[in-house]
Amino acid sequence: MPWIQLKINSQAEYAEQIGEMLSANGAQAVTFVDAKDTPMYEPKPGEVMLWPDTQIVGLYDAQYDMSQVISQLSKSKLLGKNFNHKLDQLEDKDWEREWMVNFHPMQFGKRLWICPSWRDVPDPNAVNVMLDPGLAFGTGTHATTSLCLRWLDSLELSEATVVDFGCGSGILGIAALKLGAKRVVGIDIDPQALLASQDNANRNDIGEKIELYLPEHQPELKADVVLANILAAPLRELRTVITGYCKPGGKLVLSGILDNQAQEINDLYSQDFVMEPIEIDGEWARVSGVKK
Numbered sequence: 092m093p094w095i096q097l098k099i100n101s102q103a104e105y106a107e108q109i110g111e112m113l114s115a116n117g118a119q120a121v122t123f124v125d126a127k128d129t130p131m132y133e134p135k136p137g138e139v140m141l142w143p144d145t146q147i148v149g150l151y152d153a154q155y156d157m158s159q160v161i162s163q164l165s166k167s168k169l170l171g172k173n174f175n176h177k178l179d180q181l182e183d184k185d186w187e188r189e190w191m192v193n194f195h196p197m198q199f200g201k202r203l204w205i206c207p208s209w210r211d212v213p214d215p216n217a218v219n220v221m222l223d224p225g226l227a228f229g230t231g232t233h234a235t236t237s238l239c240l241r242w243l244d245s246l247e248l249s250e251a252t253v254v255d256f257g258c259g260s261g262i263l264g265i266a267a268l269k270l271g272a273k274r275v276v277g278i279d280i281d282p283q284a285l286l287a288s289q290d291n292a293n294r295n296d297i298g299e300k301i302e303l304y305l306p307e308h309q310p311e312l313k314a315d316v317v318l319a320n321i322l323a324a325p326l327r328e329l330r331t332v333i334t335g336y337c338k339p340g341g342k343l344v345l346s347g348i349l350d351n352q353a354q355e356i357n358d359l360y361s362q363d364f365v366m367e368p369i370e371i372d373g374e375w376a377r378v379s380g381v382k383k
């Protein structure tokens with residue numbers, strides 16, 4: 092479905108109010124972008140980042156009557172009759188890649204950085220994962236991914252075999268390889284994710300160390316580390332499969348779990364794992380343990 096994007100530049104102090112006006116006037120999503128594209132850090136979950144010159148971007152269904160929206164907005168005291176705005180038509184894919192504007196290098200734990208493949212690395216001596224998720228999930232900006240990345244950074248992974256269940260962009264498996272793992276098996280139901288994972292692995296010169304499978308072709312193996320960031324429902328349903336991938340003494344991390352689901356998932360997996368303390372980030376939780 093095509094979309095229409097309405098862009099309004101403003102001083103930071105008015106941006107949130109303008110954003111609220113766009114939401115009240117039919118915008119399906121409102122984002123805030125630095126109008127001057129100065130370097131910045133990634134907003135934490137729940138945090139609205141405002142820069143001195145902020146661009147407020149409202150996303151509207153292409154069928155929406157934008158003349159009505161503009162007329163409504165021009166009646167507000169904040170914007171006035173001749174307020175400065177820009178309207179752009181977007182195709183779906185353009186919108187899905189809009190996040191690229193806001194994707195900057197980010198550090199996770201002590202050693203690990205995730206860097207958009209089109210930007211410079213901030214520290215050439217760090218463990219840098221160069222990433223372009225394409226249309227797959229996983230940039231590190233989402234709390235479910237960052238919880239796993241921080242956990243990975245805290246491990247000694249030399250020579251480890253790793254299963255990345257629900258690999259998306261490949262971000263977790265590739266980070267594990269760059270942190271020293273010797274082999275990663277990535278599994279995903281989405282063929283786009285497998286393509287993105289292979290592209291990203293190649294981009295990081297470790298393409299030969301990753302194997303990617305749809306669930307119907309997933310191989311049998313016992314891994315030292317199992318990662319699964321795939322929401323609570325599949326974690327429940329696939330417990331035996333996920334548990335089966337982990338060797339005794341191996342480590343497991345589960346994410347994609349809401350804060351209020353974490354204890355139940357923790358208790359479920361405690362049948363086979365000695366669980367570690369649950370880690371919370373905003374509304375998301377990380378559950379982890381060591382196989383008995």
Ligand SMILES: C[S@@+](CC[C@H](N)C(=O)[O-])C[C@H]1O[C@@H](n2cnc3c(N)ncnc32)[C@H](O)[C@@H]1O
Nearest residue numbers: 228229236257258259279280281284320321325
């Ligand atoms: C939340 S994303 C996580 C991506 C990446 N691992 C990360 O941490 O950012 C979940 C991924 O799991 C995949 N997925 C969902 N259900 C699955 C299942 N039953 N088996 C395998 N993959 C699944 C989705 O296609 C998606 O790519």
